Amino acid sequence: QRRSTLAVAAKNNTGEGAKKESNTILMGDSYNLPIMQNFDNQIIPNLSEEGTDEYGNYWWRTSANSSYFAYSSDCLLWYKTEDAYDYTYYNTGKINFTHTVNPVLTFKYNITNNDASTLKVEAVTPDQKVIVLKELSAFTDDFREWSKQEVKLDKLKGLNNVIIRFHGMAGEKAGEYVGLDDISILDVTEHNLYAQLALPDRAVAG
Numbered sequence: 549q550r551r552s553t554l555a556v557a558a559k560n561n562t563g564e565g566a567k568k569e570s571n572t573i574l575m576g577d578s579y580n581l582p583i584m585q586n587f588d589n590q591i592i593p594n595l596s597e598e599g600t601d602e603y604g605n606y607w608w609r610t611s612a613n614s615s616y617f618a619y620s621s622d623c624l625l626w627y628k629t630e631d632a633y634d635y636t637y638y639n640t641g642k643i644n645f646t647h648t649v650n651p652v653l654t655f656k657y658n659i660t661n662n663d664a665s666t667l668k669v670e671a672v673t674p675d676q677k678v679i680v681l682k683e684l685s686a687f688t689d690d691f692r693e694w695s696k697q698e699v700k701l702d703k704l705k706g707l708n709n710v711i712i713r714f715h716g717m718a719g720e721k722a723g724e725y726v727g728l729d730d731i732s733i734l735d736v737t738e739h740n741l742y743a744q745l746a747l748p749d750r751a752v753a754g
Contacts, residue, residue: 550574574642578709581648585731586730605640609636634717636715643711652701653701656694659725665685667684667715671710684697694727
């Protein structure tokens, strides 16, 4: 998948109008589950806006003027919001949930300040509807620790071309860091069935 823009022009009996650049469009076929990202490799070279990971899955980001992305020394993804109420998004490519039974998103996160910053997990449907799946607030009393979250994706069953995004927003104070790690989107029923089938059968005497 790749993000692209198109030159669009209106045409009628009198001719063709001036071309205008379209909004950014995410092109390509949707991905099937599972999708995983543990940031062992820095998939966004030189902190550019997009990249493909070692599994062939496309990830992309958008942010406000003073937000930016960086990697820690052990290649975890972080974003920082410099100004009050600034925001940033980290997005998957388009995902196919058409035949899923029990889709689940798991990830680790850390918010390293005691302000009112939030991290929302959202789904964007093909008609641009935004579904808030989970909202996490900053830790209080300067408590810093990685936490694991699990988000049920039942609302997305039967849908195709869905984007999952992590939406970080600063509170009234600036200088918030939000860390992400070990992102996985699985159809848990299918994953468990695969694990069972991979086990050797118990021998039965006959």
